[in-house]
Amino acid sequence: MPFLPTLRRLAAPALAALALSAAFGAHAGEAEIRKSLAAIPQLGKIDEVRKSPMPGIWEVRVGFDLFYTDEQGSYLMQGQLIDVKAKKNLTEERIDKLSQVAFDQLPVKDAFKIVRGNGKRKLAVFEDPNCGYCKHFEADLRNIDNVTVYLFLYPVLGPDSVVKSRDIWCSKDKGKTWTDWMVGGVKPASGDCDVSALKRNVEFGRKYNITGTPTLIFADGSRSPGAIPAAQVEKMLAAAN
Secondary structure: OOHHHHHHHHHHHHHHHHHHHHHHHHHHHHHHHHHHHOOOHHHOOOOEEEEOOOOOOEEEEEOOEEEEEOOOOOOEEOOOOEEOOOOEEHHHHHHHHHOOOOHHHOOHHHOEEEEEOOOOEEEEEEEOOOOHHHHHHHHHHOOOOOEEEEEEEOOOOOHHHHHHHHHHHOOOOHHHHHHHHHOOOOOOOOOOOOOHHHHHHHHHHHHOOOOOOOEEEEOOOOEEEOOOOHHHHHHHHHHHO
8 A cells, every 4th residue: 555655755744844833823812812902901920821721712821810811812701610510610620639638748847746646647837826717727637647747827917917937837736726726725935936937937828829818728639618527538548748
């Protein structure tokens, strides 16, 4: 069948040209969108422009905020992109992926450890000492055994949160002082030490879109915002470790 080699020779450059055309088209679309949206200065710096799963719609990312636009950047909208057939919130999944933190990249020097049982499983938690949900979570977390908790003080609820975080961070036994306050209501004694770690925690949280407390990060990088019950923590620990 002599025509087969000929077909292959013809197909190779044709496919290459097609790929180049597609790449150029995608680049042109991105450039056009960026140019058009530059007319909205309040939008801020655009970090990424890419095609969304919805045909003809592009995703525009500004930090952790997602917007959607047409191929010319003539219209801009913000909302949730839902895959109806798969019953998935694609916007939520995308933000979760963007804000995922590898556990070994956590700045654990700016946290203190609470070890229960053999401490084999790992969990990082960002909490504010004045967060009511965190107090309920801490009471429930005492039911979890064989875990090492890396507690990141995350004072975002006001000036008093900064003061209490300072007093806890500067105490001799941070874990005990934390638990005494969060579970027992024993106010920490006034402390004085280097608290630059607290500032770094807040900066880290902003960088990785930690917008509420408590926020849990598991060993596999998955995260969960909110005071989830101990049974759910157990399931996620089992899946992650």
